[in-house]
Ligand SMILES: Nc1ncnc2c1ncn2[C@@H]1O[C@H](COP(=O)(O)OP(=O)(O)OP(=O)(O)O)[C@@H](O)[C@H]1O
Ligand SMILES: NCC(=O)N[C@@H]1O[C@H](COP(=O)([O-])[O-])[C@@H](O)[C@H]1O
């Protein structure tokens with residue numbers, strides 16, 4: 001169906017964002033003989049090491065983005081993070097480029113306001129109560145209306161950056177400052193969400209392809225400081241809860257349209273299932289699918305976006321993932337304990353190969369399969385605890 005990479009007949013995929021998730025997307029695309037181009041804001045990003053070619057640009061700079069894409073002329077533009085000049089993607093789509101899943105979906109999910117208003121106000125689906133604020137004064141008003149505790153997040157950020165819990169009105173100022181520091185892009189707008197007391201939270205990986213919509217078995221996860229530390233699949237939930245979750249995921253993804261995988265994040269509460277957010281791309285908590293499913297979330301994404309058919313997902317085994325995060329900043333470090341972790345039963349490790357550490361930066365993940373989820377969780381956590389980011393003092 002296509003020629004070799006670098007030939008005139010090649011099929012070319014350009015990835016915008018080149019972290020650990022993109023690295024696996026590139027590997028899956030390479031397996032199908034696709035030519036791959038990795039783009040990110042810094043050099044030696046994980047996906048760059050496995051792509052045919054790479055570029056370093058500011059992806060929030062619309063002109064730089066358009067120039068690069070018009071020069072590369074990819075068959076598929078695949079966003080891997082939110083922080084992209086999505087109006088430029090819309091322009092490129094109008095010129096005939098294919099943006100995954102669609103430029104509109106990338107624009108709506110790039111900030112929390114677009115997707116929240118669509119889901120809560122247009123689709124009428126259940127979410128936590130929310131308000132938006134552009135200043136400390138507006139933030140205080142929002143906190144008064146929603147009550148405490150509440151959660152404050154920059155409208156454009158991910159992996160918990162800039163997120164904090166406001167426990168009393170007086171915390172509003174420090175939450176505002178945390179949001180300003182953590183925002184991915186310039187601008188001060190924040191979302192204030194009522195705090196949800198949930199039983200558990202899940203990611204429902206939902207794939208839209210020529211074969212229709214399929215759901216992966218639900219993934220349960222635990223987040224710390226707004227970032228995931230542990231996930232497992234399948235998450236046990238009642239048939240009624242699963243039907244509710246799938247109904248929400250289908251409504252949201254049908255509305256966004258296009259082909260590809262979506263990570264639909266949901267809270268399971270005593271009063272029903274609440275929508276939290278959606279990423280129109282593979283999800284960090286879904287890395288567990290590399291040891292649980294016949295096709296991982298990355299393989300599913302690549303198959304769907306290339307226009308190929310998909311069978312229902314087959315769960316090979318229950319499994320779990322646990323992350324390794326750096327604690328300090330620097331460039332001279334090594335990841336240790338890989339051998340010890342790999343000595344655990346049915347356990348694998350992915351070391352992302354990020355060139356620098358920062359406090360809280362995810363550097364690797366441990367993946368374990370087992371006959372049941374609890375055994376897998378114990379093994380993955382044990383494996384992750386054996387992995388260490390060791391700072392090399394004399395090179396600092
Ligand atoms: N309104 C809320 N009530 C209770 N907990 C919340 C609320 N909003 C977020 N959280 C907690 O914080 C986590 C991260 O929030 P959210 O998914 O909105 O941030 P994010 O920065 O987009 O994260 P990621 O990029 O990893 O998906 C959630 O998974 C949940 O554990
Ligand atoms: N929750 C979203 C998420 O996990 N995204 C993943 O993290 C990378 C950024 O990591 P970095 O901040 O360490 O560069 C992104 O490129 C993506 O792979």
Ligand SMILES: [Mg+2]
Pocket residue numbers: 265277
């Ligand atoms: Mg999230």
